[in-house]
Amino acid sequence: MTAEFHPARGRLNGSGPIAVVDIGSNSVRLVIYERKARTPTMLFNEKLLAGLGKGIAATGRLADDSVSLALGELTRFKTLIKHTGCQDIYIVATAAARDAENGPEFVREVERSLEAPVRILDGSEEAYYSALGVIAGFWQPRGIVGDMGGGSLELVEIADNTPGAGATFPLGGLRLSEEADGKIAKAQKITEAALKDFHWPDLAPGERTFYAVGGTWRSLGRLHLMQNKYPLHVMHNYEISAEEAIAFCRRIAVPNLEGVELAEIVSKQRRPLVPIGAVVLEQVLLSMKAERLVFSATGVREGLLHEKLPLEMQAHDPVIEAARELCTLRARSPAHAEELIAWTDTLFRQLGIEETANETRLRHAACLLSDIGWRAHPDYRGEQSLNIISNASFVGLDHASRAYLAAAVFYRHQGLREGDLSPVIRELFTDRLRIRAKVLGATMRVASLLSASIAGMLPKVGITKTDKGLSLDLGKELANLDGERLRKRANQLSKVIEVDVAVNAG
Numbered sequence: 001m002t003a004e005f006h007p008a009r010g011r012l013n014g015s016g017p018i019a020v021v022d023i024g025s026n027s028v029r030l031v032i033y034e035r036k037a038r039t040p041t042m043l044f045n046e047k048l049l050a051g052l053g054k055g056i057a058a059t060g061r062l063a064d065d066s067v068s069l070a071l072g073e074l075t076r077f078k079t080l081i082k083h084t085g086c087q088d089i090y091i092v093a094t095a096a097a098r099d100a101e102n103g104p105e106f107v108r109e110v111e112r113s114l115e116a117p118v119r120i121l122d123g124s125e126e127a128y129y130s131a132l133g134v135i136a137g138f139w140q141p142r143g144i145v146g147d148m149g150g151g152s153l154e155l156v157e158i159a160d161n162t163p164g165a166g167a168t169f170p171l172g173g174l175r176l177s178e179e180a181d182g183k184i185a186k187a188q189k190i191t192e193a194a195l196k197d198f199h200w201p202d203l204a205p206g207e208r209t210f211y212a213v214g215g216t217w218r219s220l221g222r223l224h225l226m227q228n229k230y231p232l233h234v235m236h237n238y239e240i241s242a243e244e245a246i247a248f249c250r251r252i253a254v255p256n257l258e259g260v261e262l263a264e265i266v267s268k269q270r271r272p273l274v275p276i277g278a279v280v281l282e283q284v285l286l287s288m289k290a291e292r293l294v295f296s297a298t299g300v301r302e303g304l305l306h307e308k309l310p311l312e313m314q315a316h317d318p319v320i321e322a323a324r325e326l327c328t329l330r331a332r333s334p335a336h337a338e339e340l341i342a343w344t345d346t347l348f349r350q351l352g353i354e355e356t357a358n359e360t361r362l363r364h365a366a367c368l369l370s371d372i373g374w375r376a377h378p379d380y381r382g383e384q385s386l387n388i389i390s391n392a393s394f395v396g397l398d399h400a401s402r403a404y405l406a407a408a409v410f411y412r413h414q415g416l417r418e419g420d421l422s423p424v425i426r427e428l429f430t431d432r433l434r435i436r437a438k439v440l441g442a443t444m445r446v447a448s449l450l451s452a453s454i455a456g457m458l459p460k461v462g463i464t465k466t467d468k469g470l471s472l473d474l475g476k477e478l479a480n481l482d483g484e485r486l487r488k489r490a491n492q493l494s495k496v497i498e499v500d501v502a503v504n505a506g
Helices: 064-083 095-099 103-114 123-137 173-179 184-195 215-227 242-252 273-287 300-307 318-330 334-351 357-369 378-391 399-414 423-428 431-451 484-497
Strands: 018-023 028-033 042-048 088-093 118-120 143-148 153-159 162-169 209-213 239-241 292-295 462-465 469-473 500-504
Touching (some): 028 300, 088 103, 088 300, 103 118, 184 273, 209 215, 209 273, 215 273, 215 292, 242 273, 318 357, 334 431, 334 469, 378 423
Parallel strands (some): 143 209, 469 500
Antiparallel strands (some): 028 042, 153 162, 462 469
16 A cells, blocks of 8 residues: 655655666666656665676576565565655666566566566667666766666767667676676677777767766776865766776776775675776777766666656756755745846846856856755854755756855855865866856845845846946835945945946935
């Protein structure tokens, strides 16, 4: 019997929780998402490395111990699915279940256990949903998506938010490790032979990006991140040059990561697979003449959910939608945040500040996030907001853009002294975004004094271009808002933008 869904504080109303059970060659995973949304939030996430694909290359069958382990975990998943009141359940199985002689028998057991149908994805479907997951998790991505699982590797081009035709290869971590008897040199030869005749898409310069999907490659990426003391421990959209990635893959392609610095951060179960993943990744990057490598936390599961959204919702900006959700949950007045977007649109237009499309969307997102820390002590609102934004499970923005959002909201609460800003954030910035974060922070500081961060006031404050700069027009209706503190903040904004900003209370 399915539990009744009860909306809770801290959660958004909507379709109710959605469960996705992903049965792969290496892992069996349950992810419960809060609701159908452009950027679905994980309510619960658990995986078991059951190793269903172990031994298939030699025996053609799923190993009995792996099957037993997986079915036991699925019984636990069923209890959690019912307890959380999931309204929809999607179960997908990939290479191990489709390739094994006893795969159909295993699938029937899964369906009996979870009381829901299992969809077995073929190679092209797996490639398609991996690509769709990257489209869901990035802003207008272009390049090649590669999803390396335990049993297979899928490759597919993406452009204009559309996946191309996918290809699948028998280069999954478990399968390749067994076929190569754990030998790195043999794995390299097998990989080269498998990819030798693949016709790589003809990508233009600047578009030769490889998006890496799958747990083995994420473990590889995390190892690189930690070895290089990268300041932000967020794996999604972590980017390195292809040249650096190839050199790193060669360094760690040793059995079980023996002697590799910080190998202990990789789980013991993953350590034999990461060197195999490095072999495949190196060959892919070389073969496609990649320019950069980007790691993705979104893949088949997110692609499956993305496909089920209305087309209008699919087209929404993931950063704006995620920021709007956080605003709804945490801000004093979500409607005020929407007014702040319109007000800064006008101010930036009057100042003649040119923005790229990406900079405009980031400014809008920062406005939506501007008040999420208001419940903290005033001395810590900026710091708390910065920490939330820096580590939030946002998709659709790179790490420099994430730093911009965090810094703009920090400046809005803590003031414009750059020395107070976290060195972690300063390290991620581009100079252009650093300056724009301070401009927006100074603007939002003025707006907060005009409105108390409550809707209904900002639309009444006019912004007029003058010979000297800008005038904030309060008129007679709002004249009582004038005061020393407001003029002081207007003067701070003047210094940042190097244009006079006057308060007109006449």
